[in-house]
Amino acid sequence: MATPTDVDDPGRPDPDPGTGGVDDGRPISPGGSTPARRSADPRPPFADWVRRHRWCIDALVVYLVIRAIGILTLARFADLRDTTLGKALTVWDGQWMLAIATHGYDGVPTSLTDARGIHTSDTAFAFFPGYPYLVGLLAKLPGVTPFGAALTLNLVLGCIAAVGAARLGMACARLMSSHSPIGPAPERATGLFLVVLFAATPMSIVLNMAYTEAMFCALATWALIGILEKRWLLAGVMAGLCGFCRPTAAVIIGVVVLASIVFLWTGRHSSAVTGTDRARAAAAIVLSPLGYLTYLGVVWAHTGSPTGWFRIQTEGWDTEFDWGVAAFNFVNQQLVNSSEVAPTATSWIVLSTLVMLAVAVWARLPWPVLLFGSLLVAQIVLSSGLMMSRPRLLLPAFVLLIPLAMALARARPAVAGLVIVPIVVGSSWFGAHMLTVFPHAM
Numbered sequence: 001m002a003t004p005t006d007v008d009d010p011g012r013p014d015p016d017p018g019t020g021g022v023d024d025g026r027p028i029s030p031g032g033s034t035p036a037r038r039s040a041d042p043r044p045p046f047a048d049w050v051r052r053h054r055w056c057i058d059a060l061v062v063y064l065v066i067r068a069i070g071i072l073t074l075a076r077f078a079d080l081r082d083t084t085l086g087k088a089l090t091v092w093d094g095q096w097m098l099a100i101a102t103h104g105y106d107g108v109p110t111s112l113t114d115a116r117g118i119h120t121s122d123t124a125f126a127f128f129p130g131y132p133y134l135v136g137l138l139a140k141l142p143g144v145t146p147f148g149a150a151l152t153l154n155l156v157l158g159c160i161a162a163v164g165a166a167r168l169g170m171a172c173a174r175l176m177s178s179h180s181p182i183g184p185a186p187e188r189a190t191g192l193f194l195v196v197l198f199a200a201t202p203m204s205i206v207l208n209m210a211y212t213e214a215m216f217c218a219l220a221t222w223a224l225i226g227i228l229e230k231r232w233l234l235a236g237v238m239a240g241l242c243g244f245c246r247p248t249a250a251v252i253i254g255v256v257v258l259a260s261i262v263f264l265w266t267g268r269h270s271s272a273v274t275g276t277d278r279a280r281a282a283a284a285i286v287l288s289p290l291g292y293l294t295y296l297g298v299v300w301a302h303t304g305s306p307t308g309w310f311r312i313q314t315e316g317w318d319t320e321f322d323w324g325v326a327a328f329n330f331v332n333q334q335l336v337n338s339s340e341v342a343p344t345a346t347s348w349i350v351l352s353t354l355v356m357l358a359v360a361v362w363a364r365l366p367w368p369v370l371l372f373g374s375l376l377v378a379q380i381v382l383s384s385g386l387m388m389s390r391p392r393l394l395l396p397a398f399v400l401l402i403p404l405a406m407a408l409a410r411a412r413p414a415v416a417g418l419v420i421v422p423i424v425v426g427s428s429w430f431g432a433h434m435l436t437v438f439p440h441a442m
Contacts, residue, residue, distance in 0.1 A: 055167075055170070056166070063159060063199045066204075067199055067207065067208060073428035074205060074431060074436070078432075080436075088435045089151060089435075091435060091441075093211055094210035095112055096108070097127065097131060097135065099124075101133070101135040101139060101150070102146050104136075106124075114315075116315075122312050123316055125302060125312055126312045129295060129298075130212070130244030131153075131212045131245060135153055147210070150210040153214075158207045161214060161218035162198065164218060164221035165191070165221055166191035166192060166195050168191075168225055168228070168399065169191035169405050173185050173190035173191070173402075173406055175228065181364070183410070185410050190405050192409075193405035194405040198401075202427055203392040203430070205427075205428075206395065212245055212246050213392065216396055217395065217396050219252075221399075223235045223239045223252050223255075224368060224372060226256075228369070233280050233283060235256045235284050236280075236283055236286070236287035239284075240289070242292075243289060243293070243295065244294070248376060250379075251379060252372060253289050253292055254375065255371050256288045258368075260281040261285065264281050296308075299312070319383055319386075320383065326384035326387065327387065330343075331350055334347045335348075342437075343387075343388065345391075346390055346391055350381060350390055353381070353400070356401060356404075357377055360373060363406075365399075365402055369402070372399060373397050373399045376394075376397050380394055386441060388438070388440060389441070
């Protein structure tokens with residue numbers, strides 16, 4: 001993996017050697033003067049486009065290669081465990097997603113039940129509609145099945161999330177170069193290493209399953225990019241769409257709203273902030289919660305209670321805010337008494353995430369990114385429910401790995417390889433183990 005210079009920027013072409021960092025198509029004469037612009041650029045347009053978007057192409061290649069390793073590992077496990085790759089990619093919540101996509105909320109088969117083994121007319125409403133409805137829409141195309149639509153959609157969404165991870169890593173490396181204890185790091189390399197870490201999180205296999213993680217990561221990542229680049233409409237629209245995806249959208253919604261308010265307050269007397277800037281930031285505040293509030297309103301109308309969704313989630317899946325009591329007891333119990341790989345690994349993943357959070361604070365990660373990661377971890381770790389789902393639910397907290405990505409970008413290639421290879425191999429094995437060997441839902 002090449003280590004570029006710090007001037008890389010996803011929004012502009014790379015500087016040409018010998019032009020002093022200015023790539024305007026005009027050579028610099030020995031005396032320093034600039035002759036008239038050339039009548040034609042000798043480079044083919046496509047080659048120029050590839051050069052300018054090399055960071056994006058690299059991110060896609062890195063992501064697809066690592067995910068291919070994970071899929072091939074799962075396929076081998078599935079063969080050895082007398083199941084199929086298709087079944088492994090649609091287990092547990094994947095069955096709910098495909099059922100809602102195919103039959104709608106009212107037609108979900110009664111064979112699908114909550115954690116207590118019960119199915120009621122309310123049970124399906126625990127799942128947000130964004131992903132299954134989009135799958136159902138794609139499945140209406142000729143020759144497309146819900147299964148094919150679900151996996152194809154997540155392939156596309158995963159690629160969008162990977163490009164977003166690269167851009168987010170580059171933006172953070174740029175912003176942190178002057179004040180982080182880590183020191184300056186090559187921007188493009190930081191972005192690519194963040195893509196590696198994103199694609200190889202412990203439960204990154206769900207990015208290729210009929211689950212909502214790929215959609216949530218794509219939307220949340222680009223919302224954070226919108227904040228850092230002060231593209232407020234992008235941030236607001238992404239957060240608003242995220243609200244149709246899953247309940248953890250409340251975290252990114254809160255961050256976008258707060259960042260917009262801070263921008264409006266700090267720029268109230270600044271001549272650099274235009275009326276258009278203020279209008280867009282205000283629009284982000286309005287747009288961000290629309291999806292989330294709309295779906296809670298739908299469930300309210302269905303159940304007759306404004307807290308209908310929260311009741312379904314609590315009664316069906318025993319998920320409620322308990323200040324971390326359930327997680328604390330689970331980690332202590334499993335690390336001391338468990339002889340199974342999956343619960344023990346899950347406990348270490350939870351603890352490692354807390355360490356990542358501490359490192360991100362020390363490294364002075366940009367506050368919107370740090371706040372998103374912190375609130376997401378708090379929402380997952382401080383709630384009760386199915387503990388084995390924690391590695392999956394913590395996947396969007398990959399943004400806390402930006403300091404590690406910066407450190408890898410500064411390291412020698414051999415050292416970076418010694419860190420990355422075990423992570424990729426371990427992720428592939430763990431995901432396959434959880435889907436084919438571990439017998440319970442995750």
